[in-house]
Amino acid sequence: MADVIASNETILVVGAGISGLTAALEAAECGKQVILLEKNPAIGGRVSQLYRYFPKLCKPACGLEINVRRLKANPRVRLITMAEVTAIDGQAGDYTVSVHIRPRFVNENCTACGACAEVVNQEIEDTFNYNMGTVKAAYLPHNAAYPQRYLLDPSLIGSPEAQAAKAVCKYDAIDLEMQDEQLQIKAGAIIWATGWKPYDAAKIQAYGYDRFENVITSVEFERMMDKYGPTGGRLLRPSDGKEARNIAFIQCAGSRDQNHLPHCSRICCMASLKQSTYLSEQYGQDSDARASIYYIDIRVIDRFEDFYRKVQADEKVHFIKSKVASVVEDSSNGDVILHGVNTEGYHRYANHHDLCVLAIGMQPSVPASKINGGIRGDSSGFIELDINNGAIFGAGCASNALDVNRAAQSATAAALYAIQTVNRVARAEQTMIGE
């Protein structure tokens, strides 16, 4: 890693989700040197964990694939995975950033043949699938992962299985001696694109996420649809593996709530509308499967209104204007029962469903207060554009709750700010040379 060359005209991008990727590529395609850090072993962020994208309902893989191609084609971007920032020193135009890199135990020789995984039996939590299952401790993060390279979990190191994995690799790709590394990187501007994480559903006590197996989150539901996901692409409820055909979606789960996240997470209305279409995809247009969406008000922004209309016209999707008061479990069969009042007419209900999906809120995965000793953010910790932040610019969901399209727009804007900063540095240096 010692071969990382950077100057104060370099732009450092932290986080390689759709926003970080976009910002890095935009800046690099404008001729700037970019270093792109990613905490995970693969890039793509949360988008790679989606089954389909609204509004067009295409697979996220295509959007990411284009970016991976741009990335491979551009020598100006240096990608470092499993890397996190530990400290930032200096100021706009002249930062020194300390970076910690975790060992992967697998080098560039890896062809992703998977021979190592075959000799390893130890399993670890499958974080890509939100811990809905386990994976081998020698694994590829997911099928479409970039880099297409396996890694060994640190818990494996020192065991006979690690030795066996090393022995079986024909390409000499496994290096059990790999150590943690510390790096110092120079940069003129920093784009912070660490994205979002789902709000901790267990904190919404009345919905019983921590007590009832058939209460899940929207991100988990998304994984269920994936053919290679934890349920093999079927909507099977966790308690008994029964097909979920009568599904409740609870909107604003954690969002717009002074007790949890004060902001509107902005994407979850669209996410549930999208997910309601998964039922037809799974069971066919004429099935008895139905979705019930419990909402305060549906917030779909500008052109998404068309999408909403289409879903409204689907008679298999019911809309109940109500913030659900509580969820309980029918212990005889594992069904969930939603209690509340339908505010259109003040009707009290106790509705039974097979499965309850919490349209979980988004919060910044690294709040502004935790960046460089605390930079300016809003009350939810999303980074604000502020002169006091020097040349640290928020991009994508690190700066607001955004869908992919808006995240990419925000990333492009951040790239422009960063380019302006390093251009100023370049001009200043030129003047100095001229003198």
Next chain:
Amino acid sequence: MEKSASKQPPPTTTAEKYRNNFLREVEDNVEEGEWVKMCIQCGVCSGSCPLGSAWEHPPQELFMMIRAGQREQVLRSDSMWMCTSCYNCIVRCPRQLPITHIMHGLANYAHRLGIAPAQNPTRRFAKIFWDNIAHSGRVNELLLSIKLYFMNGFGEGIRMAYHMAGMGFAMFKTGRLDPFGLFMHKGIDNAKELQTMLTKAREIEDRRRGLGLGVAVKAD
């Protein structure tokens, strides 16, 4: 309207001031009333109330009615008197409205205006309780129970007293009920001073709210 002590408004002004603006009236006169405008009508309070099905208008509906200016329907309703202070709604309200307090505030305001439903049992109990404690500064459990049981007539009173006898005996055994309370009840020292304080507090509150002489206030 001036809220000064010296200048009380003539009776018509108060009604005039809030004409068609019941929300303002609630904000000015009801405890925590300034929160009513913050409600986003999500319905979680109504759905969380354990007694919800017994209410004619659950909290969220009351808040909408206040904003819609349905003054009579709200103040004459017995809904807010159904609140048992379980606080379920408060802990779940996404806007953190102090719903329980607003319910009691509304009930209290309607009572002071003299338009609360006269026969509402919660109101009657509250009144009995208040008179009981304000009199001596300490609750006279025996008198309170008797008044409460016989609130709905003699026959009902006997039935209730019989029904609750076990509890009464247990309270007596643990020193929580004085069997001679009917004849002599030991209140606090200087109960008179307490009453002076309560009267003064009422005066200050009325002045602050522009009540008192402004509108017809009946204590019962």
